[in-house]
Amino acid sequence: MRALRRRSGDRLPPWLPVLIGLLLACAAFAVLGDDDVTDDIDWLNMGMGLFGGLALFLFGMEQMADALKAVAGDRMKDILARLTTNRVMGALTGAFVTAVINSSSVTTVLLVGFISAGLMSLAQSVGVIMGANIGSTFTAQLIAFKVTKAALVMIGIGFLMMFVGKRERIRQYGAMIMGLGLVFFGMSVMSDAMAPLRTYEPFLDVMEEMENPLIGIAVAALFTGLIQSSAATTGIVIVMASQGLVNLPTGIALAFGANIGTCATAALAAIGKPREAVRAAVVHVLFNVAGVLVWVGFIDQLAEFVRWISPQYPDLSGKERLAAEVPRQIANAHTMFNVANTLLFLSFTGQFARLAEWLVPDKPLEEEDLVVRAKYLDDVLLTTPSLALDRVRLETLHMGERVQEMMERIMPAILSGNKEQLHDIERMDDDVDMLHAQIIDYLGKISRLTLTETQTGELIRLMEAVNELENIGDVIETNLIVLGHERIDEGVSISQPTREVLTNFHYAVNRAVECAVQAVAQNNQLAARTVISMKQEINRIAESAAAHQAQRLVAEEPNRIRTYTIEVDIIEKLKRIYYFAKRMAKTVDSEESMEEA
Numbered sequence: 001m002r003a004l005r006r007r008s009g010d011r012l013p014p015w016l017p018v019l020i021g022l023l024l025a026c027a028a029f030a031v032l033g034d035d036d037v038t039d040d041i042d043w044l045n046m047g048m049g050l051f052g053g054l055a056l057f058l059f060g061m062e063q064m065a066d067a068l069k070a071v072a073g074d075r076m077k078d079i080l081a082r083l084t085t086n087r088v089m090g091a092l093t094g095a096f097v098t099a100v101i102n103s104s105s106v107t108t109v110l111l112v113g114f115i116s117a118g119l120m121s122l123a124q125s126v127g128v129i130m131g132a133n134i135g136s137t138f139t140a141q142l143i144a145f146k147v148t149k150a151a152l153v154m155i156g157i158g159f160l161m162m163f164v165g166k167r168e169r170i171r172q173y174g175a176m177i178m179g180l181g182l183v184f185f186g187m188s189v190m191s192d193a194m195a196p197l198r199t200y201e202p203f204l205d206v207m208e209e210m211e212n213p214l215i216g217i218a219v220a221a222l223f224t225g226l227i228q229s230s231a232a233t234t235g236i237v238i239v240m241a242s243q244g245l246v247n248l249p250t251g252i253a254l255a256f257g258a259n260i261g262t263c264a265t266a267a268l269a270a271i272g273k274p275r276e277a278v279r280a281a282v283v284h285v286l287f288n289v290a291g292v293l294v295w296v297g298f299i300d301q302l303a304e305f306v307r308w309i310s311p312q313y314p315d316l317s318g319k320e321r322l323a324a325e326v327p328r329q330i331a332n333a334h335t336m337f338n339v340a341n342t343l344l345f346l347s348f349t350g351q352f353a354r355l356a357e358w359l360v361p362d363k364p365l366e367e368e369d370l371v372v373r374a375k376y377l378d379d380v381l382l383t384t385p386s387l388a389l390d391r392v393r394l395e396t397l398h399m400g401e402r403v404q405e406m407m408e409r410i411m412p413a414i415l416s417g418n419k420e421q422l423h424d425i426e427r428m429d430d431d432v433d434m435l436h437a438q439i440i441d442y443l444g445k446i447s448r449l450t451l452t453e454t455q456t457g458e459l460i461r462l463m464e465a466v467n468e469l470e471n472i473g474d475v476i477e478t479n480l481i482v483l484g485h486e487r488i489d490e491g492v493s494i495s496q497p498t499r500e501v502l503t504n505f506h507y508a509v510n511r512a513v514e515c516a517v518q519a520v521a522q523n524n525q526l527a528a529r530t531v532i533s534m535k536q537e538i539n540r541i542a543e544s545a546a547a548h549q550a551q552r553l554v555a556e557e558p559n560r561i562r563t564y565t566i567e568v569d570i571i572e573k574l575k576r577i578y579y580f581a582k583r584m585a586k587t588v589d590s591e592e593s594m595e596e597a
Contacts, residue, residue: 042196049193053186057239058232060182061139066383066450067176087349090127091134091342098135104230104262107132108280122276122356126283126349130342133259133288137335139231140255142180143187143238144331151188154181168452187239194243207245213299216253217260217292224261228268233258234334241326244319248303251330255337256292256299263288277378279356286352291341306333374398374438385449392439392446392462393521396469399435400517402428403469406476407513407577411506414484414570415499422484425476432473439466461587465520468584472513472577479573483566492566501545502570508534508541509574509581516584523588531585538578545571 098107111125154177161174197203210216224233237254240246246254263285295302306329313324345352376394381387406428413421443463451459487494494502512531519528 053189057186064179087127091131094128094131220257225264230262397521
């Protein structure tokens with residue numbers, strides 16, 4: 001059960017309750033069925049074989065996808081960010097990335113992050129979403145290969161690599177091979193379990209009903225929405241076709257329904273998310289539904305074209321020929337359908353984007369929530385730890401922007417501001433605390449996943465960096481703001497020369513905080529070394545400021561003792577802020593950190 005739960009922290013895979021429900025329903029039918037039926041077919045054994053095979057199939061797909069994401073997740077993110085320069089390149093990139101990470105939902109979530117960060121427009125993302133549909137057909141093509149005889153060999157090889165391999169990458173490749181073996185073995189078990197249905201008239205009558213494309217589309221859409229995997233639905237259809245239970249037009253209609261049903265994943269993922277996420281989900285739904293509507297009247301023509309380009313076995317007849325030809329034909333039809341739709345709609349990416357923006361307009365400013373929320377953290381990405389950790393970096397930048405704003409405003413408020421300005425800065429720290437709590441909670445979810453040693457080290461460093469950033473906010477709120485209030489309450493006046501000294505010191509510390517945030521958010525080694533190398537500069541400025549304060553102490557000025565105390569406290573708190581900034585930088589540049597220590 002622990003393996004099943006690693007997909008998204010504490011949540012079970014969405015298909016598991018469906019699988020258990022179907023298994024219980026089948027068992028109940030076996031017990032309550034009439035004698036004539038049970039004499040012909042052993043429903044209990046068939047149900048156990050069918051749904052046990054389905055469990056192996058789904059678990060194998062999940063394990064294979066997790067291993068692929070662990071091996072290639074970082075590179076896929078970089079490829080997606082760099083190669084979406086135009087709509088054609090975007091579609092090709094979306095197809096490639098989705099085929100590798102085996103999840104169009106993850107691709108869509110990555111796009112939302114790029115849009116939110118201003119790295120990509122919604123119109124640019126439309127082409128990638130269209131290409132992602134092509135990439136999602138890769139699994140169906142893989143399943144259509146009849147290599148079930150090699151399934152146990154693949155499971156054995158994968159198991160050996162997982163438990164004997166010393167390098168993490170070898171173990172991940174082993175998990176991928178073992179997962180693929182489980183997919184094919186589950187297919188074999190389901191296929192064998194379905195064999196009695198080839199002569200069972202009530203079931204054949206139901207499948208004849210599926211030849212009505214609207215019924216087939218509706219059933220497949222509902223089933224896909226429940227298990228949240230179009231690849232799994234298409235795989236099951238291919239397994240049924242391998243027993244001659246599904247003809248090509250029916251298989252195409254079911255594949256169309258799977259394309260619509262997979263929109264449920266994107267729609268659910270967009271609930272409660274920023275406008276960019278909702279619009280990306282709307283584009284996904286519009287494209288998939290429009291594609292099905294265009295082709296629903298041409299299923300027979302598509303079937304004829306697919307028969308022409310697919311392998312044929314004229315020496316066979318009846319169900320044997322269907323079983324030999326239809327699985328590959330369904331996979332090809334699924335791919336052809338998505339390729340044709342992408343080519344058809346690729347010229348209308350701008351129109352899709354504008355329609356999505358019209359359907360999901362920006363909220364008026366007065367309707368925006370006053371409570372700050374994380375912009376980049378998304379539970380969908382928890383299936384890919386490397387991508388989830390990358391989102392934590394982006395959210396750290398979001399949190400860092402709040403802290404930097406506090407830093408920029410605090411010195412003018414201390415030196416010459418009023419109580420309202422100080423209260424505004426104090427309220428900003430509440431936002432920082434909320435973002436800190438959300439980031440730590442998300443890191444906690446990531447920590448419960450299966451992580452590599454590198455990912456574990458990165459998680460620990462990010463947690464330390466976020467804590468240091470929160471410490472900077474606390475120093476501003478609990479120390480510097482208090483000093484500002486004391487300056488106002490006690491009527492302390494800070495001279496112009498002292499203001500210049502404190503402002504220059506504040507500028508240097510503020511620059512260190514800015515570079516530290518940049519270092520963590522972008523994993524920027526140069527920025528990290530810049531912060532660490534500023535130690536001597538900070539000490540020199542602090543010593544110069546201290547000397548200036550000593551001169552002020554002997555001057556004949558009113559309240560000079562209290563003024564001196566406040567000014568020295570300001571210098572000490574700025575030095576402490578630099579200390580936290582330096583520790584943040586050390587989480588990025590471990591080599592410099594060890595040398596500094």
